[in-house]
Amino acid sequence: MVSRVIPVDPFDLVIFGATGDLARRKILPGLFDRFCDGQMPPEARIIGAARSDMTSEEFRTLVDEAISEFGGALAEDRAAVARFLDALSYETVDAVGEDGWEALRGHLREGFVRAFYFSVGPSLFGDIAERLRSFGLADENSRIVVEKPFGHDLASAKKLNATLAQHFDETQIYRIDHYLGKETVQNLMAVRFGNMLFEPLWNSQFIDHIQITVAETVGVGGRGGYYDKSGAMRDMIQNHLMQLLCLIAMEPPAKFDPDAVRDEKLKVIRALDPVQHHHVVRGQYEAGEGEQSYREDAGDPRSRTESFVALRLNISNWRWAGTPIYLRTGKKLAVRESEIVVVFKETPHSIFGPDAGNHRNVLVIRLQPDEGMTLDVTIKEPGPGGMRLVDVPLDMSFAEALGPGAQAPGAYERLIMDVIRGNQTLFMRGDEVEAAWAWTDPIIESWVARHDVPKPYPPGSSGPGDADLLMRRDKREWREIKA
Numbered sequence: 176m177v178s179r180v181i182p183v184d185p186f187d188l189v190i191f192g193a194t195g196d197l198a199r200r201k202i203l204p205g206l207f208d209r210f211c212d213g214q215m216p217p218e219a220r221i222i223g224a225a226r227s228d229m230t231s232e233e234f235r236t237l238v239d240e241a242i243s244e245f246g247g248a249l250a251e252d253r254a255a256v257a258r259f260l261d262a263l264s265y266e267t268v269d270a271v272g273e274d275g276w277e278a279l280r281g282h283l284r285e286g287f288v289r290a291f292y293f294s295v296g297p298s299l300f301g302d303i304a305e306r307l308r309s310f311g312l313a314d315e316n317s318r319i320v321v322e323k324p325f326g327h328d329l330a331s332a333k334k335l336n337a338t339l340a341q342h343f344d345e346t347q348i349y350r351i352d353h354y355l356g357k358e359t360v361q362n363l364m365a366v367r368f369g370n371m372l373f374e375p376l377w378n379s380q381f382i383d384h385i386q387i388t389v390a391e392t393v394g395v396g397g398r399g400g401y402y403d404k405s406g407a408m409r410d411m412i413q414n415h416l417m418q419l420l421c422l423i424a425m426e427p428p429a430k431f432d433p434d435a436v437r438d439e440k441l442k443v444i445r446a447l448d449p450v451q452h453h454h455v456v457r458g459q460y461e462a463g464e465g466e467q468s469y470r471e472d473a474g475d476p477r478s479r480t481e482s483f484v485a486l487r488l489n490i491s492n493w494r495w496a497g498t499p500i501y502l503r504t505g506k507k508l509a510v511r512e513s514e515i516v517v518v519f520k521e522t523p524h525s526i527f528g529p530d531a532g533n534h535r536n537v538l539v540i541r542l543q544p545d546e547g548m549t550l551d552v553t554i555k556e557p558g559p560g561g562m563r564l565v566d567v568p569l570d571m572s573f574a575e576a577l578g579p580g581a582q583a584p585g586a587y588e589r590l591i592m593d594v595i596r597g598n599q600t601l602f603m604r605g606d607e608v609e610a611a612w613a614w615t616d617p618i619i620e621s622w623v624a625r626h627d628v629p630k631p632y633p634p635g636s637s638g639p640g641d642a643d644l645l646m647r648r649d650k651r652e653w654r655e656i657k658a
């Protein structure tokens with residue numbers, strides 16, 4: 176099954192931070208992918224901007240190398256790479272000074288969609304927005320794409336929102352959360368609102384609890400400096416897991432449009448109860464065989480930053496009161512796996528007697544790496560042994576079901592195409608980000624007040640044992656993450 180690719184309108188895209196890690200690993204190879212697919216039209220132009228002094232030719236060489244390293248099989252097509260590189264130029268620009276801005280203006284064409292991607296450290300977001308306005312680079316056709324982290328807490332997020340609002344209208348601000356660009360994350364909405372099967376059961380009357388796990392095998396490696404000031408709560412829970420939670424818990428929006436979807440997500444965040452201290456577990460990975468500990472990676476032998484969080488939350492509304500939701504994320508775990516597990520309640524009465532055992536349906540939505548869905552259904556155990564029950568999975572891998580033509584674009588490239596189309600549905604609105612911080616801040620503040628020290632866990636495990644206790648206390652269990 177191959178879906179038709181509709182080219183977006185020709186555009187000028189300026190990438191601030193074009194020489195950096197994110198641009199080289201994700202943004203530029205992703206744009207090359209869109210170019211090869213025919214979605215990025217040949218008239219589009221990409222302008223790299225950073226402080227490094229380099230010519231456009233040198234920038235093209237840098238991008239060529241990035242495509243070879245991170246661009247997948249398409250990178251072998253040298254003619255396509257050459258055509259893509261033709262669309263690129265570079266300008267040396269200092270985000271906090273005056274240099275380069277006039278010259279940058281010379282790259283921009285009248286009458287084209289303009290997008291400015293802020294792929295730089297967050298301390299520069301406000302400066303760039305201000306200069307875009309003061310140097311006359313922004314018009315009503317312009318959009319800005321703002322990377323994470325969007326603030327460090329509620330106060331800084333509010334400040335950043337206010338700064339951006341001085342220069343751009345909310346309809347021009349695209350706060351990126353790359354999880355929303357993942358195909359299977361969008362599939363959450365398709366599964367929930369495109370099927371009659373699930374929605375009538377999607378509430379606390381039928382669902383015992385929900386688990387959302389984003390497990391990573393990588394450590395904080397070269398990003399220790401950033402990560403140590405952030406930790407898993409700010410780096411993953413406040414944004415990516417919060418977005419997954421919203422999509423799984425929100426009411427059906429009246430239509431699939433930016434404000435209808437974001438209004439519903441906001442209502443979920445605002446309905447979250449404050450999390451009690453004993454419902455949160457923090458962890459920090461220890462050293463393993465040939466592997467550094469978190470503290471070594473972070474360069475601080477006494478760091479108390481968490482590389483793992485598990486928590487239980489409650490949503491106080493009619494749909495979800497009484498159904499706890501458990502979130503879990505961590506680095507250096509046994510496996511890279513992101514999934515949402517919806518555990519339904521047992522039947523109210525078993526007609527099969529005590530020997531049949533306790534059974535319940537479990538829906539697992541696998542977000543990555545093997546995207547798909549499994550629904551555990553209870554059936555009769557085959558054989559002559561009477562009415563004994565057993566749970567069997569109805570298992571669907573999206574790749575197998577839809578075929579190789581269904582290969583989806585990467586998250587960043589898909590979101591950039593949405594920016595050009597002017598579609599904000601998969602971007603966070605300012606009030607959503609603030610609400611997420613308002614819920615996150617007290618959790619972090621309570622750790623600080625209690626001088627909380629994260630529990631150590633061995634690399635390759637499923638996190639600290641206390642995370643299992645969190646579940647066991649509620650007579651529940653995490654779905655196992657195993658290599």
Ligand SMILES: NC(=O)C1=CN([C@@H]2O[C@H](COP(=O)(O)OP(=O)(O)OC[C@H]3O[C@@H](n4cnc5c(N)ncnc54)[C@H](OP(=O)(O)O)[C@@H]3O)[C@@H](O)[C@H]2O)C=CC1
Nearest residue numbers: 192193194195196197225226227269270294295296322323
């Ligand atoms: N890397 C990743 O995987 C992820 C990154 N992000 C976010 O993306 C953003 C970029 O991250 P990343 O690419 O890793 O960062 P890097 O440090 O690798 O790159 C930063 C970029 O900013 C440029 N830069 C720095 N100072 C200035 C300045 N004063 N004026 C103009 N350009 C400047 C640098 O180039 P030069 O030194 O030449 O000026 C470089 O191109 C950050 O906000 C980060 O939080 C989010 C998720 C994942």
Ligand SMILES: O=C1O[C@H](COP(=O)(O)O)[C@@H](O)[C@H](O)[C@H]1O
Nearest residue numbers: 323353391393410411415513543
């Ligand atoms: O934003 C971030 O996401 C990555 C995980 O993204 P994924 O697409 O590989 O699942 C995480 O490693 C990083 O710490 C965080 O900043």
